[in-house]
Every structure is written in C-alpha cells, then in structure tokens.
Amino acid sequence: MSIEININVNDTAASTHEIGGNALESASTAGLRTDFNELMSQMGDEIKPFPRARLGGYMSHFKLVFEINPGPDARLISIVSPLAAQTVAWSDPFIYEGPERQHEVEVPLPTGSKLSSKVRESDFIERPEGFFEVGKETMWLQILNLDARMDSEIGPIRIILGETLLREHPDVFRPSLGVAQALGSSGFPASLYFNPYALIETPLGTFRAIHGTLSYGRVTNFPPIGTPVSISKCIPLENVDHLRSLMKEGAVLESLEDDAVESIGRIIALSHPIDMEIQLEGEDIYNFVEDCIARKYVNLQTQA
Numbered sequence: 001m002s003i004e005i006n007i008n009v010n011d012t013a014a015s016t017h018e019i020g021g022n023a024l025e026s027a028s029t030a031g032l033r034t035d036f037n038e039l040m041s042q043m044g045d046e047i048k049p050f051p052r053a054r055l056g057g058y059m060s061h062f063k064l065v066f067e068i069n070p071g072p073d074a075r076l077i078s079i080v081s082p083l084a085a086q087t088v089a090w091s092d093p094f095i096y097e098g099p100e101r102q103h104e105v106e107v108p109l110p111t112g113s114k115l116s117s118k119v120r121e122s123d124f125i126e127r128p129e130g131f132f133e134v135g136k137e138t139m140w141l142q143i144l145n146l147d148a149r150m151d152s153e154i155g156p157i158r159i160i161l162g163e164t165l166l167r168e169h170p171d172v173f174r175p176s177l178g179v180a181q182a183l184g185s186s187g188f189p190a191s192l193y194f195n196p197y198a199l200i201e202t203p204l205g206t207f208r209a210i211h212g213t214l215s216y217g218r219v220t221n222f223p224p225i226g227t228p229v230s231i232s233k234c235i236p237l238e239n240v241d242h243l244r245s246l247m248k249e250g251a252v253l254e255s256l257e258d259d260a261v262e263s264i265g266r267i268i269a270l271s272h273p274i275d276m277e278i279q280l281e282g283e284d285i286y287n288f289v290e291d292c293i294a295r296k297y298v299n300l301q302t303q304a
Helices: 029-046 163-168 240-248 282-303
Strands: 016-019 022-025 054-060 063-068 075-080 084-090 104-106 118-120 137-150 157-162 177-182 190-195 198-202 205-209 214-219 235-239 263-271 274-277
Touching: 054 282, 084 282, 137 163, 137 282, 157 163, 205 240, 205 263, 235 240
Parallel strands: none
Antiparallel strands: 016 022, 054 084, 054 274, 063 075, 063 263, 084 137, 104 118, 137 157, 137 177, 157 198, 177 190, 190 214, 198 205, 205 235, 235 263
C-alpha cells in the first residue's frame, strides 16, 4: 500500500495533512527564512570567510602575575605593562587533514626578516585540544616581533619574542606560533590560540617562558580586538643560563623534557589582550614595529 505525502515548500502558511489519524504539519519556508534573517541580523557580520595570507599589526599590553620561589615563602609580583607594538603573519586558509598529511604552509615575511616563512606541524610545542580537528578550515600564524618593556617592584622587565629574540639570542630561539580553526566547517567564527616562545629579562635573571598557551576562545576577526584571552595553566620560568649549560653538555633544544631546565618560579596568571589595530599595510607595519623597538633601545641606552 502506498501513501502519497505532499509537503508545502512555498511561502504560504503551513498546512496540515491527515495520515492514519496523525496530523503532519508541513514546513513553511517563510518561517525558516524569518528565523534565518533574524539570526543574520544578530550575528551576520561574525559569519564570514577567513582572510588570505598577510601581515597584521596591533597594539597590545600584558597583565601578569609572577610567583617567585613557589611555596610558603613565595613572592607574588603583579604587573600591567604599557602598550607595545606587535606584528603577526598568517597563512592562506587550508583544510586540515591530520598529522599524517604533514602540512607545511607559508606565511608572508617582510624584506630582511630572518625568520622562516615555513610552518610545519612539528614546529608546534603545544597542541591543545580542539585546534587540530580534521576536515576544518584552518590558518597557521607566526608572531613576527614583540619587545614589551615594563616596570615592576623588582625593577625593569622585558619580554621579547620573534625577530628580536632571534637577533639577540639565536642559540635558544624557536618560533612563536598559533592556530585559528573554524568552529564550523570554514571561516569565522573560529577558535584561536598562540603558543608564545618568549624570553623574559628581569633583575633576577633571564628566563624562558614557553610551556603555555594563550587561548582566545571564539574570535570573529583578525586581529581579535577586545576578545578575552588568558593562559590555561601555569608557565614555568626556566633559567636561560641553565638551559645553555644543558645545551653545552649535548642537550638538543627541541628535545628537552618539560622539567629539564631549572625554574625559579612561574607565571600563575597572564592575559595579553589586543587593544587596537595598527592602520598600516604590509611591510609598513613590520618596519613601524622595528622602529618602535629601536627607539626604545636608544632611549634606554641614553638613560643609562
């Protein structure tokens, strides 16, 4: 026995059909269209494609708390830094196909940069869950430069990574990378994290801070201005002098265990919000940040 069912898919009101005593209401595309238009009115500008590969720049600042000598006699140092200029490059979007695919993507670099333009999956020190999902559109990012200086109760503190770290400490350099991956199948909104590879210069010594991620959660644009961001676990402050002594004994920088390097403390809270975008294009952004870093260095030398 066959039963013929007619489903209304035009813009007229929904109708009801009786089959075996049960009422079936056909869907109204007018109602669906109303719901869709309402959704787009609420968040339509957040649903859009990923941008193509390019350089970006922004002003940002740090809020962080150091714990020195963890334990009953620990000392807490709380700092809010001034604004610092930063540059980031991101790749063209691609569909992530898993580690066996061995993705290698290119990020644009300015003239004169000594950084590598290639980003491989093996370059990532931290791989948090939810950022390497197969089949989703993805972009890989590299922080090109940052030199943030701030005062504290123990004296001046400086955080460097990217080009500045490579220039001043090439023996212990590794890139600072990030991942943006679509929350749906492609484009924004997306999840975003960075794994900064930073050196922190303090009156207590120079320390490496690498075992942690800055997670932005849900972002709808680059740069993600105003999006909340914080670390997901404490970050050890590894003594760079001890790191170098291990390397002299034959240790390989990329293969050191997480707890192999001596630590005097840890970062127990950190946020690095992006405050505003630099309204410059391409290499002008990179050169502007380089000039800012050079001027800070000259000013400090003059004061000394």
